[in-house]
Amino acid sequence: FVLIDGYDRFVMYYRQALEKLGIDMNVFRVGAYKSAVEPYTRTDMSPEDREESLSYLGALWNGYQSEVEKARKLPAGALAKYVDALAPDMLGNGGDGAKLALDAGLVTGIRTSLEVEQELVDLVGADDDDRFRRVEVGDYLRVVRAEEKLKGDGKSVVGVVVATGEILDGDRPPGTVGGESTARLIREARLDDRVKAVVLRIDSPGGSMFAAEQIHREIEALKAEGKPVIASMGDVAASGGYYVAAPADEIWAQPTTITGSIGIFAAIPTIDRTLDKIGIGVDGVGTTAWSGQLRLDRPIGKEAGQFLQATVEHGYAVFLDRVANGRGKTPEEIDTIAQGRVGGGVDAKRIGLVDHLGGFDDAIEAAAALADLEEGGYKVEFIAPSLTWAQELALQVRIRALGLFEGLGSHSPGAALTRVVQQLDPVAAELERWSRLTSANHLYAYCFCALR
Numbered sequence: 001f002v003l004i005d006g007y008d009r010f011v012m013y014y015r016q017a018l019e020k021l022g023i024d025m026n027v028f029r030v031g032a033y034k035s036a037v038e039p040y041t042r043t044d045m046s047p048e049d050r051e052e053s054l055s056y057l058g059a060l061w062n063g064y065q066s067e068v069e070k071a072r073k074l075p076a077g078a079l080a081k082y083v084d085a086l087a088p089d090m091l092g093n094g095g096d097g098a099k100l101a102l103d104a105g106l107v108t109g110i111r112t113s114l115e116v117e118q119e120l121v122d123l124v125g126a127d128d129d130d131r132f133r134r135v136e137v138g139d140y141l142r143v144v145r146a147e148e149k150l151k152g153d154g155k156s157v158v159g160v161v162v163a164t165g166e167i168l169d170g171d172r173p174p175g176t177v178g179g180e181s182t183a184r185l186i187r188e189a190r191l192d193d194r195v196k197a198v199v200l201r202i203d204s205p206g207g208s209m210f211a212a213e214q215i216h217r218e219i220e221a222l223k224a225e226g227k228p229v230i231a232s233m234g235d236v237a238a239s240g241g242y243y244v245a246a247p248a249d250e251i252w253a254q255p256t257t258i259t260g261s262i263g264i265f266a267a268i269p270t271i272d273r274t275l276d277k278i279g280i281g282v283d284g285v286g287t288t289a290w291s292g293q294l295r296l297d298r299p300i301g302k303e304a305g306q307f308l309q310a311t312v313e314h315g316y317a318v319f320l321d322r323v324a325n326g327r328g329k330t331p332e333e334i335d336t337i338a339q340g341r342v343g344g345g346v347d348a349k350r351i352g353l354v355d356h357l358g359g360f361d362d363a364i365e366a367a368a369a370l371a372d373l374e375e376g377g378y379k380v381e382f383i384a385p386s387l388t389w390a391q392e393l394a395l396q397v398r399i400r401a402l403g404l405f406e407g408l409g410s411h412s413p414g415a416a417l418t419r420v421v422q423q424l425d426p427v428a429a430e431l432e433r434w435s436r437l438t439s440a441n442h443l444y445a446y447c448f449c450a451l452r
Contacts, residue, residue: 001090001097001098001100001101002097002100002101002104002106002107003086003097004079004082004083004086005083006057006061006064006083007057007060007061007064008057009053009057011038011039011045012039013038013039013042013043013044013045014039014040015039015040015041015042015043016043018040021274022271022272022273022274022275022276022277023269023270023271023273023274024269024270024271024272024273024299024300025037025040025041025267025268025269026267026268026269026270026300026305026308027040027041027265027266027267028265028266028267028305028308028309028311028312029263029264029265029266029312029340030263030264030265030312030313030315030316030339030340031262031263031264031316031338031339031340031341032048032339032340033048033049033051033052033261033263033339033340033341033342034261034263034264034265034339034340035048035049035052035340036239036261036265036340036444036446036447037265037267040267052341052342052343053342055342055343055344055347056258056342056343056344056347058344059255059256059343059344059345059346059347060256060258060344063254063255063256063344063346064079064256065079065080068106072105072106073105074104074105078104078105082104082106086100098110117131117132120132155377155378155379156194156195156196156371156373156377156378156379157192157194157195157196157378157379157380157381158195158196158197158198158199158364158367158368158371158373158378158379158380158381159189159192159195159197159198159199159381159382159383160198160199160201160364160380160381160382160383161182161185161186161189161198161199161200161201161383162174162201162382162384163177163182163200163201163202163203163204163215163241163244164176164177164201164202164203164204164234165177165203165204166204166205166206166207166446167179167204167206167207167208167211167212167215167240167241167244167445168207168208168211169208169210169211170211174384174385177204177207177211177215177244178211179208179210179211179212179213179214179215180211180214181385182211182214182215183214183215183217183218184385185383185384185385186198186200186215186218186219186221186222187218187221188383189222189227189383190218190221190222190225190227195227195381195383196227196371196373196378197227197228197229197230197367197368197370197371197373198222198227198228198229198230198367198383199229199230199231199232199360199363199364199367200219200229200230200231200232200244200245200248201232201234201360201363202231202232202233202234202237202241202244202245203233203234203235203236203237203241204236204237204238204240204241204244205236205238205239205240205241205446205447206238206239206240206241206242206243206261206444206445206446206447207240207444207445207446208240208443208444208445209240209243209264209315209319209443209444209445210443211240212240212243212244212445213243213318215244216243216244216246216247216322219244219247219248220247223247223249227371228249228367228370228371229247229248229249229367230248230249230250230251230252230363230364230366230367230370231244231245231248231250231251231252231363232252232359232360232362232363233245233251233252233253233254233257233259233345233354234254234257234360235254235256235257235258236257236258236259236447237253237257237258237259238258238259238260238261238342238447239261239262239263239444239445239446239447240444240445240446241259241447242259242260242261242262242323242353243319243322243323243445245326246322246323246325246326246327247322247325247326248326249370250355250356250363250366250370251353251354251355251356252354252355252356252357252358252359252362252363252366253345253348253349253354253356253357254345254357254358254359255344255345255346255357256344256345257344257345257348257354258342258343258344258447259342259343259344259345259348259353259354260337260338260341260342260343260347260348260353260447261340261341261342261445261447262319262320262323262334262337262338262339262340262341262445263316263319263338263339263340263445264312264315264316264319264443264444264445265312265443265444265446266308266311266312266443266444267444268294268300268308269296270295270296270297270298270299270300271296271297272297272298272299275297282295282297282298289301289303290303290304311443312443315443315445317331319338319445320334320335320338323338323353327352327353329352337351337352337353342447345357364380
């Protein structure tokens with residue numbers, strides 16, 4: 001069967017659990033729509049979060065329908081009609097989901113794997129094992145990349161810096177965005193005379209504001225050298241992900257990119273009531289009124305609360321200023337469309353947070369055009385840190401492990417049990433996420449805008 005159920009965003013809320021455990025989540029934020037901390041302060045979705053979630057989910061669903069209908073040459077509205085009538089239509093045809101998908105034009109034919117393989121043999125011929133002739137993707141890529149490298153020697157370069165994952169302080173491995181390590185890559189592009197323009201490929205929900213600011217400053221320095229910068233957004237470029245995109249000469253996004261979430265928060269849990277439940281008291285002395293006010297085992301002090309709220313408000317003002325400078329607007333104009341709102345790429349373009357809708361290749365061409373590079377007169381080069389043999393081995397193990405688990409099939413009992421465990425044990429994942437957010441100033445530009 002072909003089951004299409006659209007997009008959804010359902011969140012677990014921990015306020016009552018935290019109350020029972022005696023844990024206080026001390027939250028400081030700016031922006032009515034900055035909902036990242038609401039799972040710890042509410043028991044349900046806020047009206048603001050519900051509004052913005054429906055907005056960007058709707059943009060994603062509309063984009064999905066449009067692309068599928070275009071690819072399958074279906075009339076507009078065919079996909080929504082299929083979804084709405086799926087249950088009664090399945091009952092009407094005796095539960096034959098494959099036939100239903102075929103009748104709806106979602107699949108081209110119904111074949112067994114052996115029949116598909118025979119069709120491929122008919123198409124491209126057979127090898128010595130009577131299977132279809134083929135080239136393994138690894139072999140293909142090695143040849144293509146070697147040819148590209150030989151052809152590109154001596155040419156100008158459009159450099160690509162990839163910023164994928166959470167934005168965290170310091171040096172970070174691939175899969176996360178380190179403030180220092182990513183800034184260093186941008187600096188390499190600035191100092192390399194071969195690099196005439198840079199595409200920053202962003203797929204990040206944000207994270208540490210301090211790390212995002214480090215990357216932001218390097219981008220500004222790159223532009224000051226006269227090298228154009230294009231921000232190319234992937235699935236998500238929100239909060240801190242938008243922060244690092246803001247100074248780019250042009251921002252490109254997909255229609256379904258999740259972006260925006262211009263806002264700041266700080267959150268510090270305290271467990272003094274938890275300790276009290278099991279008979280543990282905390283007492284002591286300090287040299288100033290501030291001593292001990294930010295301890296995990298004591299309540300947040302009044303002065304510390306005021307200080308953190310002022311820090312968050314200042315951070316939000318800085319965020320607005322960075323976006324305003326990049327977008328050619330005033331902070332006040334940005335504030336009217338900010339406040340932590342999240343939206344799709346189409347909406348972001350409409351309100352001026354994105355310049356163009358398009359993919360990675362479009363961004364490369366735009367960067368080359370801004371640098372006055374002629375077609376065929378430049379090559380694309382990824383600027384990435386060199387991996388140690390241990391990092392390379394770990395990366396290969398992860399890639400092969402993903403392939404192994406994909407081969408097990410998502411409908412096996414073991415896979416289903418794994419999903420149940422994941423659903424029933426979200427606290428571990430949340431604790432792991434928070435354990436990575438270790439910025440010294442507690443300020444985060446992060447969008448918890450996960451969806452399914």
